[in-house]
């Protein structure tokens with residue numbers, strides 16, 4: 100098979116820059132950063148505080164509670180000039196966010212699991228009315244049975260809601276991407292709401308040492324919102340009227356264009372952020388993908404474990420790589436294709452079940468981008484970690500090893516597998 | 523965009539040019555929409571001589587189709603007129619007029 | 635007292651909307667806007683008014699207006715108010731806007747009540763206006779928590795064994811008043827002066843205020859469109875829809891009735907009550923009368939009026 104080197108310069112693909120990376124980012128940090136220790140929730144609350152949010156409306160749910168609690172403290176202590184609405188449900192939280200957003204405010208909220216599910220109807224309203232709301236979703240399993248731990252069922256259940264969806268690996272990324280999210284969502288060509296996903300407990304409740312950025316630098320990076328329309332006395336417009344079949348379709352097409360327009364914005368904002376902090380972001384992070392035969396693609400905190408296992412196997416001479424997907428919607432179709440097309444096996448990790456579907460949600464997307472294209476990569480789907488079940492590195496290593504075997508023999512035993520399931 | 527063309531024509535646009543998010547940027551644009559042809563058989567006729575300019579018909583009209591106009595008559599400085607382009611012929615004005623100055627007449631009758 | 639001559643002739647609500655001929659809710663909206671003291675914005679719940687006034691590309695509104703969903707108008711209005719306040723404090727906008735959240739009886743009594751309760755409890759400076767046509771009209775006349783006992787709707791039909799809607803109309807204003815808000819009132823489009831006055835008071839109050847206005851629907855009530863206003867008055871005069879105010883918890887009757895108008899007079903003008911005119915449902919009518927009197931007396935008592 101002819102192999103093309105993966106161009107590290109492909110836009111939106113960020114080579115892993117930490118230890119063990121093959122490429123280091125050019126340009127160093129040019130802002131003031133402070134070492135600090137936060138858990139994921141605290142990091143998000145702090146990012147929202149520093150982003151000069153005008154209105155927050157939120158409702159508590161584990162494992163997101165720390166975000167609303169911290170923010171309430173900022174408000175109670177006069178540390179922010181934000182209007183905080185302690186609403187009576189998530190449905191009202193998102194509704195109030197929509198109201199505030201059409202009033203011209205910069206808006207932030209946060210939810211999880213049942214809360215996100217209760218908001219479902221309003222998520223479509225927010226994207227349909229083109230409200231650049233930023234929401235941290237602290238991913239948690241959905242009832243029944245009730246379970247408060249981390250998996251991606253909540254966000255995956257709302258993945259078609261027209262929101263930009265970013266996933267993070269740790270508290271640092273949750274912090275960094277929350278700040279970037281305002282700039283992405285409020286971009287004049289985008290004007291769409293955005294979620295920053297962080298795994299419940301795995302990220303939300305683990306304290307890490309990380310770096311926070313000085314307020315002045317954030318103010319420079321993130322100017323106040325300039326809404327492209329707003330509802331006010333000097334703007335007597337009608338928002339949210341009825342569109343009959345004659346018109347509705349066109350408005351939905353506009354929305355599709357808007358979310359795809361977010362791609363260059365995510366990339367540029369990620370670059371700019373990288374220039375400022377030394378931490379560059381894009382659509383996904385590629386670890387050792389240049390000559391990999393086998394790779395695992397994952398979302399969220401699992402990406403860290405995948406990378407560490409890949410590193411170990413690399414040391415043994417195995418040609419393995421890892422992709423951490425930051426941007427799930429819009430889906431980076433072309434860029435992902437360019438990096439996976441020459442693999443022998445791609446393993447897709449799904450932390451949610453798409454009941455009755457051929458694959459988990461991420462795997463369905465990956466499979467569909469291979470349609471009618473020139474690639475022989477075999478795609479394997481691993482469902483894992485539902486309801487907060489841990490995914491040990493030994494399991495990931497086994498997945499890699501089995502996949503390497505598949506790469507050698509070309510034999511696919513199971514296209515979809517439930518990892519660590521008691522049979 | 524040609525402002526003189528009716529809205530319904532002006533909105534037959536490519537999705538790229540359609541108003542952002544379906545927002546209606548022209549306040550009160552419904553005036554362009556004719557609801558007068560909803561009337562069946564009857565339409566209101568105001569007897570300007572009988573009328574005492576109490577404006578009860580004006581306040582009750584669900585279709586904003588009774589207009590107060592600066593037409594003096596005797597001691598009055600204003601008069602009321604029907605906007606037939608929009609009047610749906612519900613007859614509330616006629617029913618509520620305290621002096622029976624409004625009559626629901628045959629639709630075919632010419633109104634001055 | 636509202637003097638019609640002195641009311642503004644500026645129409646913030648334009649003709650050309652597509653509500654039915656003789657639509658009571660349409661009248662209720664137009665009158666409410668006549669109470670404006672300055673800039674006003676409306677947050678509208680899904681329902682007849684919303685659907686028929688903003689069929690793209692035509693809007694009947696000449697003021698800032700937004701429709702979000704069926705049950706979240708109170709929450710959207712809360713967010714809008716917060717945005718105005720926050721941006722004003724930061725010097726990014728100027729000028730008071732009176733926000734009115736509007737919902738039908740379904741959007742208010744049933745699906746929207748939680749968000750309304752939240753809005754009242756948090757104390758937003760918003761007027762909540764419920765136009766009550768006593769059923770879900772937009773979706774084809776289904777019963778709501780505001781449908782009166784005995785009324786036939788498509789989900790509470792007049793059957794052989796069940797004569798229309800069971801259960802009473804919720805005491806929505808009682809629920810609102812229980813939140814300790816400064817102003818709540820019922821009104822009727824039939825008594826425009828009283829209604830517009832109440833809207834003015836509601837707007838002037840700092841903090842949340844609620845107005846619940848009866849607005850007959852000729853389609854759903856199966857009544858003659860000509861009689862919309864007449865029915866709105868009769869609803870009050872029969873005691874079925876007493877009009878009163880609650881000022882900081884103190885009830886005050888807006889209209890003292892000597893004797894209640896017999897409800898049969900009101901019923902016979904409406905198709906939704908026709909089945910009750912049959913002899914077999916005589917008892918049902920008696921029960922409705924008893925309920926009506928009881929509720930009316932309760933309001934009288936709360937208002938400190940003599941009960942005769």
Ligand SMILES: Cc1ncc(C[n+]2csc(CCOP(=O)(O)OP(=O)(O)O)c2C)c(N)n1
Nearest residue numbers: 680681682704738739740741769770771772
């Ligand atoms: C969540 C949700 N459930 C149901 C509906 C369907 N729906 C739209 S309007 C409506 C009834 C509205 O009734 P009401 O509030 O009394 O207003 P009216 O139509 O009578 O003016 C219903 C059931 C909806 N839009 N959203």
Ligand code: SF4
Nearest residue numbers: 583609610612613615
């Ligand atoms: S008939 Fe009805 S719509 Fe026409 S003017 Fe009279 S009240 Fe208005």
Ligand code: SF4
Nearest residue numbers: 573574576577579619
């Ligand atoms: S209600 Fe009758 S008297 Fe009063 S203004 Fe209208 S037409 Fe004249």
Ligand code: SF4
Nearest residue numbers: 653654657682851853
């Ligand atoms: S159904 Fe009733 S409330 Fe709805 S537009 Fe018609 S008359 Fe008005």
Ligand SMILES: [Mg+2]
Nearest residue numbers: 738739769771
């Ligand atoms: Mg109704």
